[in-house]
Amino acid sequence: MAERVNPYFLKELKKYGDVRIEECFNCGNCSAICPLSTEEDNFPRRMNRFAQLGLRDRLLASKELWLCYYCGECTKTCPRQADPGEYMASARRYAIASYDPTGLAKLLYTSPVLSVIFLLVLAVAIGLFFFQASAPMDLQTLRLFEFIPSALIHNAGIIAGVVIVLAALVGMVSMWRRTFQALGYPKGTRLDWWGAIWKAFGVEVLGQLRYRKDCESSAVNKPWYAQKWFIHASMLWGFLGLFVATALNYLLELLSVKATGTWVPLWYPIRLLGTVSGLFLLYGTSLALLRRFRKDDTSYEKSTFSDWTFLALMWLAGVTGFLLEIAVYLPPFAWSYWMLLAHLIVVGELLLLAPFSKFAHAVYRSIALYLWTLKPLPESEQASAPAAAD
Template sequence: MADATLIKPDLDFVKGVISSGGESLKKCYQCATCSVVCNVTPDNNPFPRKEMVWAQWGLSDKFKGNPDVWLCHQCNDCTAYCPRGAKPGEVLGAIRKQSIRQYSVPGFMSGLVNSKIFFPIIFLIPALILLAVGGFNSIPEGEIKFTNLFSVHAIQFTFTPALIFGFAIGILGLMKFWKDMKQTGGVPSGNLTGSIVETAKEFLGHSRFKDCTVSRDRFLSHFLVFYGFVLLGIATAIGVLYIDFMHVESPFPLVHPVKLFGNIGAIALLSGILLMIVNRFKNAAKVGIGSYFDWLLIFIIFTIVVSGILAEVTRLADKAALAYPIYFIHLVFVFSLFVYLPYSKLAHIFYRATAICFAKYAKRQ
């Protein structure tokens, strides 16, 4: 008689998936319809059925260094066709959250960012840091200049380390993820440089989102949010150039490149994030409304863009009592986005790009 294989389920992992939006996990009866309808999965060893089985059985080790959960773009075609309502697209989203948690250090930060009970605290901490650095005690008088509230040096002193922290922790997680993928899948035999170039092209065009049939709108919303951030990044870089190197004082006129890139970026970001919210409600009956993990990022981005627009409008309208507090809220949320980057859903951009690159490198297409 063959030796029996003893399976040790990781119950904490199962509980984590269930509490992160994968509560329908246990309904799966492994018919494989999901793997058949998925337009994104490779033919060889396709997802998401195998991931549903592993997650049901609590085989958390199977997800270590697994690029497949990241190749999924959560289009939810599989969820729409699942005869059991097991919502495999949402379950894979919940598994990705566990994966982010596994790779981001220190572990308590993930718990802090992704637990509802700490919701006010995760914004209170950045607010206190900014209050300490800015040393505000009253609304500045005279012409509204946001640098009167928070000097350029104070911005650089707080936001640069926050961004470096976010990226450093994120890169550390990605390196561990890459190492695990190599350990699990073996040393890839493809061309790494070619894979990076192909991934960049695919990413910039958001081409895989076009394979979705149920949630086609996801392409446009993600495209707008991504390029909104790109334009805002360009505006910030030009701003640094003018302020630090050309010694030009802000605020800039509305036709200045900083404002043009910034305002177009803000409109793109606002349109994209509103579209994401509308899509979530529109598809709620079929695929669910999403988890706290999804909504936290939407909330942060929405608050950043709305507070940014309102700060500019109230400044132009010379309403100092509104403009400065709104600007402060804007700073708190931008700081939060930077610091919580490796623990929040925003990290999925980097993990997905890394997984796609590895899949190309390993010729898993």
């Protein structure tokens, strides 16, 4: 197959981070020091080579790009100081922008000024959208979901959700097609589609096994709760927990068990799930922001604007959420209503931008982990089974 070379590829990549991979002389130190590199799936050196040679399509078809958790070992030991870790991170940003057909991701990654303007305009738009539908504030008793009707929030959420999923799907399909093709399984190979699900999504995505066991091996000086994998897992678990709690809450309303905004005690399962998840989210984002601010790890030394905005939005979502929970007990209630509006704006931005921001790594990394786990069925089943028709 003909290979297309893009001579401007490296120049383009440099817009997405501090890429200096042209310094690399391909000694392979990075791949060999990488705790995640295995006999077959090794990186980052091969990825470096793609950038040097202008092999854009090969880079975008590399699942290895998404297997990296940026522990920084390669950067610390690179004999050329070519910073392979930061290159991988930049290449992931580039990939997110490339899988996204709208160009919004590219704008958010490459232009901090336009990003700020865009984020502000979007915030005002979301704010106005909810504010124009609001009822007068009741300062005697807190009626949050009469101020902004819960039905409006739910419906707006569902419509936004559909848009987000559709936008994300375009990128996911694009990435899946490229990376799956690159695996190079001969046509008719029977793959263990089901077997890979638990290992990829259960063990790796939710359990963060390789992040926990391999990438932290050198970070002996930090207790587990301050390690990068746990900070990352806190955010992941916290976000997923809040998402599930919100969905269940809506489900209970649909089933007419409990209307949104009905007061329930703290131990009420859904509220408890939401509160605990919120704590996880807040813990993870706070520590991540703090460690990025302190630059106390190789991977935190070169934070881009996109890293900060993603973390800041997540953190604000957590903070406004908790203030809202406290607001119930603390009259006068005027600020509580504003807090609800703020929370809606932050969460709205976070979700609407998911396919175009750092958030998108969640789906691409999951797909990559799935493809990494996906292996052909054993020889016996290959032979007995009829060849797949395609």
